[in-house]
Amino acid sequence: MGTDDGLERGCACSAHAGSQRHPGDGYGGPSGFRLGLRLPGTHIPFVVAAGTFLKAGDRQFVFTRRKLHTIVIELADHEWTRLVIGVPDAHAAAARINAAVARLRTNAD
Numbered sequence: 001m002g003t004d005d006g007l008e009r010g011c012a013c014s015a016h017a018g019s020q021r022h023p024g025d026g027y028g029g030p031s032g033f034r035l036g037l038r039l040p041g042t043h044i045p046f047v048v049a050a051g052t053f054l055k056a057g058d059r060q061f062v063f064t065r066r067k068l069h070t071i072v073i074e075l076a077d078h079e080w081t082r083l084v085i086g087v088p089d090a091h092a093a094a095a096r097i098n099a100a101v102a103r104l105r106t107n108a109d
Helices: 090-108
Strands: 013-017 037-044 048-055 058-065 069-075 082-087
Antiparallel strands (some): 013 069, 069 082
């Protein structure tokens, strides 16, 4: 079922770092991507964003707050399109996730 990395063998995902340090109208990236329609959840601009957000048919789970950098984990073949999570060091977290996914793909081959 799960692996030591906490990822499933069938996982098809990738991670990248956003550019914002706080949850304003979006979570980073060059285009200033907006979170979309808030379903169950909370969004207080520049303070916290948590819950489910829907945009253009994409369902994303968001949890980030002020002073955190965001990491965006794109998922494939899952009910969620992406996870948007606040972490202290987004570049390091994205590198760790992508390395774990690469190891799983190598081991699966």
